[in-house]
Amino acid sequence: MMINHYDIVIVGGGPVGMALALGLHNSGVSCLLLEARGLPEKDEDPRPLALSHGSYLLLQRLGVWSKLTQNTPIKTIHISNRGSFGRAILEPQDAGVPALGYVVNYHDLFCAMHKQLTADQSKYIGGALVTRINTTENSGEVYFDFQGRLEQVTAQLIVLADGGQLVKQIPDINYQSHDYQQWAVVANVRAEKKQTGIAYERFTPDGPVALLPNDQDFALVWTVAPETVKEITELNNDSFLLRLHQHFGDRLGRFIAAGKRSAFPLSLKYATSTVSQRIALIGNAAQTLHPVAGQGFNLGLRDAYELACEIINAKNVSQELGTPAMLSKYLQRRQMDSNAVRTFTDTLIKLFSNDSKILNQACGFGLSALDCMPSLKRFIARRMIFGAKG
Numbered sequence: 001m002m003i004n005h006y007d008i009v010i011v012g013g014g015p016v017g018m019a020l021a022l023g024l025h026n027s028g029v030s031c032l033l034l035e036a037r038g039l040p041e042k043d044e045d046p047r048p049l050a051l052s053h054g055s056y057l058l059l060q061r062l063g064v065w066s067k068l069t070q071n072t073p074i075k076t077i078h079i080s081n082r083g084s085f086g087r088a089i090l091e092p093q094d095a096g097v098p099a100l101g102y103v104v105n106y107h108d109l110f111c112a113m114h115k116q117l118t119a120d121q122s123k124y125i126g127g128a129l130v131t132r133i134n135t136t137e138n139s140g141e142v143y144f145d146f147q148g149r150l151e152q153v154t155a156q157l158i159v160l161a162d163g164g165q166l167v168k169q170i171p172d173i174n175y176q177s178h179d180y181q182q183w184a185v186v187a188n189v190r191a192e193k194k195q196t197g198i199a200y201e202r203f204t205p206d207g208p209v210a211l212l213p214n215d216q217d218f219a220l221v222w223t224v225a226p227e228t229v230k231e232i233t234e235l236n237n238d239s240f241l242l243r244l245h246q247h248f249g250d251r252l253g254r255f256i257a258a259g260k261r262s263a264f265p266l267s268l269k270y271a272t273s274t275v276s277q278r279i280a281l282i283g284n285a286a287q288t289l290h291p292v293a294g295q296g297f298n299l300g301l302r303d304a305y306e307l308a309c310e311i312i313n314a315k316n317v318s319q320e321l322g323t324p325a326m327l328s329k330y331l332q333r334r335q336m337d338s339n340a341v342r343t344f345t346d347t348l349i350k351l352f353s354n355d356s357k358i359l360n361q362a363c364g365f366g367l368s369a370l371d372c373m374p375s376l377k378r379f380i381a382r383r384m385i386f387g388a389k390g
């Protein structure tokens with residue numbers, strides 16, 4: 001059994017774990033990233049990610065942006081509510097930014113970050129499945145399976161960026177969760193009207209349906225009830241396109257082509273604390289949100305960035321990493337942002353996904369009111385783009 005010691009061991013090399021590894025590059029902090037998967041096949045995870053302008057700036061800083069082969073700017077966000085008149089439009093000038101954000105594909109982002117990590121010669125082990133973590137007051141131990149062998153490394157701080165698989169091994173952290181009883185059906189679709197940089201978010205009693213500009217087409221994130229997800233994913237293409245048209249309405253004309261469909265169950269899950277002895281949680285391990293308003297990865301990227309800043313600050317003044325004092329600073333930095341984004345997305349779903357005609361009209365009225373109030377629009381848009389500090 002090989003034993004190695006690092007300042008930081010990151011468990012999970014999804015986009016958030018990789019962002020932390022990139023943020024620590026050239027900082028003098030020794031860091032190892034362990035990821036269970038190898039490089040995924042091209043179509044393994046087709047979900048689109050709407051990245052805010054704030055995330056674009058962070059990814060530029062991490063050297064990733066130039067490696068993304070495809071990104072489509074979001075010039076306008078059009079928000080509507082089926083069955084009521086209200087609608088709101090957000091544009092870059094509402095938030096004082098050049099573009100509201102960009103749509104990229106999860107897989108492309110994964111590959112771009114992986115490429116940058118390799119270029120930086122970061123210590124990254126793919127195909128390493130972490131099976132056990134253990135901590136003492138002074139350090140943490142991580143056990144992982146790699147090529148049929150059990151390996152062990154130790155670190156001053158273990159960062160869980162694994163989507164939440166290993167939290168059950170930490171005695172003082174639990175998850176609060178809520179099953180939305182919704183699934184997201186994801187596919188690339190083409191409509192009669194070409195995409196013009198507008199991202200559509202349309203609320204319906206079954207949940208929101210989003211059509212995001214994606215290259216020449218649209219990336220669809222369609223929320224459906226659990227009892228219809230199988231039926232919708234298995235419809236033949238013509239029936240699927242017709243059903244989507246009936247659901248979304250005529251704003252883009254008929255839908256004329258669709259790519260492969262995938263489905264994701266949707267729930268809210270957040271950790272009662274994002275730190276414990278020699279452990280910090282980031283990204284989906286800290287909180288998994290409903291994809292409405294496309295906030296999950298943007299929030300996780302800020303977790304990674306701010307934890308990197310906290311680690312580098314401590315290192316620069318020769319402070320020990322992973323101490324209760326350092327972790328408490330990280331917790332304070334992140335609490336307001338994660339609480340605010342979680343409450344925002346959860347409230348949107350609870351308010352808009354309902355059958356009540358009165359509430360539906362009130363939500364429509366709320367959207368119209370938002371549309372008439374530039375200062376409120378600016379407040380909301382800047383928080384969606386930059387988080388609580390917006």
Ligand SMILES: Cc1cc2nc3c(=O)[nH]c(=O)nc-3n(C[C@H](O)[C@H](O)[C@H](O)COP(=O)(O)OP(=O)(O)OC[C@H]3O[C@@H](n4cnc5c(N)ncnc54)[C@H](O)[C@@H]3O)c2cc1C
Nearest residue numbers: 012014015016036049050130162163283284294296297298
């Ligand atoms: C349909 C859908 C649409 C979405 N759209 C948006 C959007 O538009 N904008 C947005 O900001 N967010 C969006 N999100 C949310 C976004 O996908 C997540 O927030 C983001 O993927 C979280 O990244 P992560 O790195 O924390 O976790 P993950 O992407 O889950 O990565 C976790 C990694 O940990 C690895 N791992 C797990 N267990 C172990 C282990 N034991 N050992 C080693 N490695 C392990 C996994 O292999 C994986 O690579 C969407 C989500 C869904 C479902």
